[in-house]
Amino acid sequence: MKFKTLGCRLNTFETETIKSITEKLDFKNLTFVNTCSVTKEAARNSRKYVRQLKKSSPHNTVIVSGCDAHIEKEAYMKMPEVDVVIGNNAKLDESIWGEIKKSGRSGFFGESASGLKQDKTKILPNFTKRSRAYLEIQNGCDHSCTFCIIPQGRGLSKSVPMETILEKIRNLVNKGFKEIVLTGVDITCWGSDVVGNDKLGDLVIKILNEIPTLPRLRLSSLDVSEMDDRLIQVFKSNKRMMPHLHLSLQSGNNLILKRMKRRHSREQAIDLCRNLKAARPELTFGADLIAGFPTENDTMFLDTVKLIDECDISWLHIFPYSERPNTPASRMPQVEKSEILKRSKTLRELAQRKKIQHFTKLKNKPLSVLMESDFRGRAEDFSEITTSVPLQPGKIYQLKAENYNNDCLIVNN
Numbered sequence: 360m361k362f363k364t365l366g367c368r369l370n371t372f373e374t375e376t377i378k379s380i381t382e383k384l385d386f387k388n389l390t391f392v393n394t395c396s397v398t399k400e401a402a403r404n405s406r407k408y409v410r411q412l413k414k415s416s417p418h419n420t421v422i423v424s425g426c427d428a429h430i431e432k433e434a435y436m437k438m439p440e441v442d443v444v445i446g447n448n449a450k451l452d453e454s455i456w457g458e459i460k461k462s463g464r465s466g467f468f469g470e471s472a473s474g475l476k477q478d479k480t481k482i483l484p485n486f487t488k489r490s491r492a493y494l495e496i497q498n499g500c501d502h503s504c505t506f507c508i509i510p511q512g513r514g515l516s517k518s519v520p521m522e523t524i525l526e527k528i529r530n531l532v533n534k535g536f537k538e539i540v541l542t543g544v545d546i547t548c549w550g551s552d553v554v555g556n557d558k559l560g561d562l563v564i565k566i567l568n569e570i571p572t573l574p575r576l577r578l579s580s581l582d583v584s585e586m587d588d589r590l591i592q593v594f595k596s597n598k599r600m601m602p603h604l605h606l607s608l609q610s611g612n613n614l615i616l617k618r619m620k621r622r623h624s625r626e627q628a629i630d631l632c633r634n635l636k637a638a639r640p641e642l643t644f645g646a647d648l649i650a651g652f653p654t655e656n657d658t659m660f661l662d663t664v665k666l667i668d669e670c671d672i673s674w675l676h677i678f679p680y681s682e683r684p685n686t687p688a689s690r691m692p693q694v695e696k697s698e699i700l701k702r703s704k705t706l707r708e709l710a711q712r713k714k715i716q717h718f719t720k721l722k723n724k725p726l727s728v729l730m731e732s733d734f735r736g737r738a739e740d741f742s743e744i745t746t747s748v749p750l751q752p753g754k755i756y757q758l759k760a761e762n763y764n765n766d767c768l769i770v771n772n
Contacts (some may be wrong), residue, residue, distance in 0.1 A: 365393060365404060366395025366396070366425065368493050369543055369544060377391060377393075377625045381637055384456055389419060391424075394423055394425035395425060395427055397509065405423075405427045409440050424450040431465050436467060443467075444466070447513055454466050459732070473643070476598075490536065490538065490736075491536065494528065496532070496562070496697075497544065498519075498544055500544045500545045501586055503540065504621055506680070508542060508686055513544050516545060516554050521562055528570055537574050537729050537755055538575035547586055547590075549560065552579075560593060562577065563578075563593050563600070564589060574599065575599060575601055578604070579605060582606075582622065583607075583627055584623040591635065596638075596639075602641045603642070603645070605644075606644060606646045609648060610662075610663050611666030613696035614659065615654070618652070618654060632644055632672075643740040644671060644674070645673065645675065647676045648675060649679075650663075651680040652694070652704035653680070653693050653694060653703050655694055664709065697770070718768055719763070722762070724759065726757070726768075727757060730750045730752045733750065736756070744768050744769075746766060747771045748772050
C-alpha cells in the first residue's frame with residue numbers, strides 16, 4: 360500500500376489513522392493521497408502526486424481525500440487515475456472504508472463540508488516511530504479569513520470530546536510515545552461548540568494533571584486572539600508544556616490584518632510574545648506569514664518585517680499570497696506576482712538569519728532531545744538536532760550541540 364500526505368499536521372494525523380483502518384480491514388493494492396488546497400501550488404501538487412503514484416503502481420486502487428479532493432470532487436472524479444473520492448467528513452469513518460472494500464464501487468463517499476462530524480473514533484493513528492504523535496482535537500473553522508478556502512473543505516468547528524482526547528493520549532503514552540502534539544484547523548477555539556465553558560487551556564491542564572506519565576505536550580498553530588488566560592498561564596509555568604508556540608500571525612500591519620479579517624492586532628501579538636518570554640525566557644516562537652496579500656504596499660510589508668524582531672520569532676513559515684477561488688481576497692486589487700516573489704524572498708532570507716541566531720544562542724547549552732530517528736531529534740523548543748552516532752529513537756537524551764548548519768544543531772557524540 361502507498362500513502363501520500365500533503366499539507367497540514369491534521370492531514371498527517373488523518374493519514375496515519377487511515378493506515379490503521381486499512382490495515383485492520385486488510386486492504387490490498389491501495390494508493391491513498393490526502394490532498395491539500397491551502398495554495399494553488401498545493402492543489403497542483405496534490406493532482407500531480409495522484410498521477411505519479413498511479414503511474415508507479417498502475418494496478419492499485421487510487422483513493423483520494425483531503426481539502427482539495429473535497430472542494431473539487433467533480434474534477435477528481437473525472438481524473439482517469441482516481442477510483443474513489445472520500446469527503447473530509449467520512450475519511451476517518453471505518454464503516455465507509457468497509458463499504459468501499461465490500462462494494463468495490465467507484466465514486467464519491469461522504470457528505471458536504473457542512474455535514475462534517477466530531478471525531479469520536481477510538482482508532483489510534485499508526486505512527487511507526489514511537490516518539491512524537493499528532494492528535495486531532497478539533498476540525499473545521501468558524502471564521503472567514505478573506506484569503507482562506509479551508510472552511511469550504513472542513514466546515515464549521517467541531518471539537519473532539521475531552522474524554523476521547525484523554526483516552527487516546529493514555530493509549531499513545533502506553534504505546535511508548537513521549538510527546539503528543541495537539542492539532543486541528545483552529546485548536547484555540549476548541550470547546551466553543553460543546554456544552555459548558557471549557558476552553559483549550561482547560562483541556563491542556565486536564566491532560567497534564569491526569570496523565571502525569573506524558574513527558575512532553577506540544578500545541579500546533581495558535582490564534583493570538585483566542586488564547587485564553589489559563590492557556591497562557593500553563594505555558595508560563597508548566598515545564599512539561601513545550602516552550603514553543605507557533606502563531607498564526609499572517610501580517611504585521613493592522614490594516615492588512617483587518618482586510619484579512621484576522622481577529623488580532625499587531626500590538627496584541629507583540630504584547631503576548633513579550634509577556635510569555637518575560638515569564639519563561641526559553642520560549643521560542645514560530646509564525647505563519649503571507650507575503651504580498653492584496654493591497655499590501657511597501658510600508659505595510661515593512662511592518663511585517665519589523666514584527667519578526669519585535670516578537671522575536673525564530674521559526675517562520677512564509678507563504679507567497681496565493682489567490683484561491685471564491686474568496687473575498689481574490690476580488691481585491693492584487694499585488695504583482697514579481698513583487699510577491701520578491702517579498703517572499705526577503706522574508707525567507709530573514710527567516711534563515713533568525714534561525715541561525717537562535718542556533719547560536721543554544722550552542723554548548725544543555726538540551727533535552729527526543730530522538731525521532733537514529734540520528735535526528737527535536738529539542739524542547741523544536742530545534743532540530745543531528746547526532747554523529749546513532750541514538751535510540753523514542754528516548755529523551757540530555758545533549759550539548761557543539762555546532763550548527765543552516766538546518767539544525769550538531770551534536771558530536
